């Protein structure tokens with residue numbers, strides 16, 4: 001028993017030594033403190049949180065090294081917060097630029113690309129909605145405020161809020177040849193990121209329909225803070241919204257069952273008046289793939305965590 005404790009303390013000593021050297025390397029790497037190096041900084045923040053602080057918390061109370069561990073934890077938290085502050089300053093600066101200068105289309109994409117290296121080809125192989133550095137960057141830029149509490153109960157067929165991964169929206173903006181007069185609708189728009197990103201990446205008018213008023217206010221607030229135009233968030237049940245100017249409809253599975261069927265019927269009627277596209281992501285895709293009034297290369301058995309594009313057959 002005694003030798004097991006000694007071995008454990010020796011292992012803890014070794015772990016402390018390694019963590020001290022890892023923190024030292026982060027503290028002394030000037031590149032991590034340069035505003036533009038968002039990707040590397042994000043990796044470092046992640047490493048501190050999950051490889052250092054979590055490890056310290058696991059060791060605390062288990063060894064006779066508590067004093068050393070607490071000092072190390074304090075040092076890790078300090079450098080983490082310094083790195084996070086650089087991101088906050090970076091986002092404030094970029095928000096000011098978007099507000100005052102306005103960045104749309106290629107300019108917005110290259111502003112993001114300057115800070116985050118992302119490859120949209122990876123989207124093809126995702127088996128679930130995974131999030132990455134692009135999401136951390138877009139959240140910091142567009143949705144820095146804490147998410148509001150839900151104020152209304154969802155009906156059983158309504159799906160709770162979950163964000164579409166940002167790279168899926170980047171792919172959508174690349175893949176769909178938007179025309180100037182297109183009007184993009186995000187059905188069940190949550191905190192508004194999909195509509196805001198599509199507007200920033202393509203310049204088209206974007207609208208979001210969201211059941212939860214607090215989410216809608218949050219989205220509208222974002223638009224106001226960034227001084228964006230041609231984006232509106234409508235607080236309504238998707239079964240009651242006005243789609244008369246919509247041409248491109250996006251759904252990250254906002255609802256299912258009869259609600260989905262009812263909304264699809266509304267969209268089918270709209271498609272008799274003009275050609276529309278429906279773009280889906282997630283578990284609602286097979287249901288939409290089975291609609292005879294829509295054309296698509298998507299089969300019911302395709303990966304649901306891949307963008308699926310459907311075009312109405314009439315008009």
Ligand SMILES: C[S@@+](CC[C@H](N)C(=O)[O-])C[C@H]1O[C@@H](n2cnc3c(N)ncnc32)[C@H](O)[C@@H]1O
Nearest residue numbers: 158161162163164188189190210211237238254
């Ligand atoms: C999976 S989330 C999608 C979020 C958003 N589209 C995005 O990509 O970030 C589903 C959203 O749909 C909303 N929702 C569910 N049922 C709805 C309905 N009948 N009408 C409008 N919004 C609804 C939920 O409140 C939630 O915010």
